Amino acid sequence: MQKFLTSSIGKKTVMALSGLFLIMFLLEHLYTNVTLFFGDGGIEFNETSHSMVRMIIIRVIEIVLFLAVFVHVAQAILLTKENSNARSVKYAVNGAKDTSSWNSRNMGFTGSVIFFFIVVHLYNFFVPYRITGTIGGAGQETVAQDVVAAMENPIYAGIYLISVILLAFHLSHALSSAFHTLGMSNKKYMPIWDKVAMGFAVFMGIGFGSFPILFFIAKLMHKDLLNWGM
Numbered sequence: 020m021q022k023f024l025t026s027s028i029g030k031k032t033v034m035a036l037s038g039l040f041l042i043m044f045l046l047e048h049l050y051t052n053v054t055l056f057f058g059d060g061g062i063e064f065n066e067t068s069h070s071m072v073r074m075i076i077i078r079v080i081e082i083v084l085f086l087a088v089f090v091h092v093a094q095a096i097l098l099t100k101e102n103s104n105a106r107s108v109k110y111a112v113n114g115a116k117d118t119s120s121w122n123s124r125n126m127g128f129t130g131s132v133i134f135f136f137i138v139v140h141l142y143n144f145f146v147p148y149r150i151t152g153t154i155g156g157a158g159q160e161t162v163a164q165d166v167v168a169a170m171e172n173p174i175y176a177g178i179y180l181i182s183v184i185l186l187a188f189h190l191s192h193a194l195s196s197a198f199h200t201l202g203m204s205n206k207k208y209m210p211i212w213d214k215v216a217m218g219f220a221v222f223m224g225i226g227f228g229s230f231p232i233l234f235f236i237a238k239l240m241h242k243d244l245l246n247w248g249m
């Protein structure tokens with residue numbers, strides 16, 4: 020087991036499994052965020068957030084999530100180091116640039132921006148809601164109001180949008196690479212998985228990108244998107 024985990028394929032498998040786990044979380048997160056568009060003043064969003072915090076299984080998943088981010092980043096650093104050592108003698112002709120996509124060559128860069136964003140995101144929402152208790156309590160700003168205020172802030176909305184675009188780039192290579200790592204692809208099916216991964220990445224990019232874009236535009240037009248149905 021130890022031999023497998025320290026081998027290149029072992030590290031790639033850990034990357035793929037931790038990455039796929041993070042993708043499952045992103046899907047759940049996207050669904051929760053979509054409730055911000057229900058026009059109910061954020062009631063559904065707040066209730067989902069509160070009920071999740073109360074569920075012991077979610078608290079356990081949360082710990083697994085932190086571990087998954089840690090393991091994914093640690094393996095990314097190890098694999099990137101290994102790859103650059105293996106490539107220390109550069110090819111004279113037909114360098115990697117000619118044969119690989121921008122996404123695949125910049126997984127470390129897109130991943131680093133995502134990591135920076137995760138830290139900012141936790142600082143903005145997880146810390147005040149779960150640790151300092153400065154939002155989401157009785158008589159305080161609700162979690163939904165806090166999220167919308169952040170989306171209406173041009174600096175936060177800009178950082179969010181750039182991170183989402185780079186997340187989409189990361190995912191478009193990550194998903195097809197994970198299929199490959201886990202042995203679910205061959206020459207015949209690889210182009211199909213590539214298209215599935217691209218479609219998924221675009222879906223996630225549009226999905227998560229819609230929050231800063233729509234809330235920011237709504238603010239410019241003096242519309243209350245959170246309460247449109249009330």
Ligand code: HEM
Nearest residue numbers: 034035038039041042095126127130131134193196197200
């Ligand atoms: C929501 C966050 C993230 C998701 C969903 C995600 C997902 C994935 C997946 C599924 C893979 C493919 C693994 C494989 O090749 O089989 C991958 C690869 C990779 N990820 Fe992430 N990732 C995320 C965040 C990050 C972060 C924060 C970093 C850190 C710096 C990072 C760096 C990398 C790198 C360098 C690779 C390529 C490894 C290689 O094939 O050599 N990722 N990611």
